[in-house]
Amino acid sequence: MSDARQPRLTVLYVDDEEMACKYFARAVGTEYEVLVASSADEAVRILRRESARIAVLVTDFRMPGRDGGDLLRQVALEYPQIVRILVTAYADKDMLLRTVNTGEVFRILEKPIELGQVREALRLAAERYRERSIRHQRLMAIDETLAFLAHELNTPLAAIANFARGIESRVAAQYNPLRQSEIGQAATSMHDNAQYCLAVISSFLQSVRSSGSRPSTQAGASREVTAGGLIAALLDTYPFAGPQREWIKIEMHDDFAVRTLPNCVALVLSSLLSNALRALDGVDSPSLRFVVAAEPDAAIRICDNGPGIPPEVMGRLLVDPVTTHASTGGNGLGMIFCNRVMQSFGGGIRIESTSGAGTTVTLDFPNTKSRMHRSDR
Incomplete structure (x- = not known):
């Protein structure tokens, strides 16, 4: 033709x-x-x-x-x-x-x-x-499709969260203490999971709207999305329970621009944060650190002092749907999804973990030519 x-x-x-x-x-x-x-x-x-x-x-x-x-x-x-x-x-x-x-x-x-x-x-x-x-048109189509799905899911998830809270408030008058506790825990879990989904959707939509998913015709017409900015947005919208937010520290060695799929990177960060918080449940003096570094290579590290990942799970974590949280709804697909997202634009995920000594998950980004401290010419 x-x-x-x-x-x-x-x-x-x-x-x-x-x-x-x-x-x-x-x-x-x-x-x-x-x-x-x-x-x-x-x-x-x-x-x-x-x-x-x-x-x-x-x-x-x-x-x-x-x-x-x-x-x-x-x-x-x-x-x-x-x-x-x-x-x-x-x-x-x-x-x-x-x-x-x-x-x-x-x-x-x-x-x-x-x-x-x-x-x-x-x-x-x-x-x-x-x-x-x-490729850019396809990425725009992905963004628009995910934004549409987020919009469509927002209302039913909000309804689930409100319904779960209603169950919690009514259960005390109708059941014995044991049954009250079981139903109350189920309602709380339902509410917390719905709130988590709502927070992920909110964070994703915010990222779509602010990351310049449509090309700019003028330099500087849209702000760069940075690794530190994605983490800050996540921590602002995540539905922390109790003192969880106090467990988290951020170490900024040198920020860098996230130029490819920042919306999907935001979802990856949210999923990894959820995993880390779940691992820290019941740990004495829980600690979770986000470490942002641009040198020698651009990376975000999520480090926790949880119980670590069992060796039999560790070797299969990025290739097979394995999980240590099946009883609470985990299916082991989250880490595979995260790794595929990072690999789709030339990055990847590395995991280091020792039983009883915590876990570090590293998001590797492709080489970036512009550091945030570098002035435009």
């Missing part, structure tokens, strides 16, 4: 040499819409107006003022959906390595650039851009 009906993609070409800009536009202008800039600063001004339709950035390295490497780093940070190509006439390996590593360059073209090489590089870049667009 022909691609004739697909709209032409837009390419931004940056070079301080006017003839180079004219040559590039003339060479590929029949296949792509071409915008040109004579400096990094002019390119940034164009991006602020037109980033929603720019698919590929092609920039020279050596330019007066800010060089192409600096521009590539800014674009990688602020417009990650744009595929980036570097053009250089200098065989400086150290410079190229720095630029590739920090600017996430898709291809490097040497000057004088040949028409065939340019067209092939742009063809591959266009394919990469379309793949990213399709």
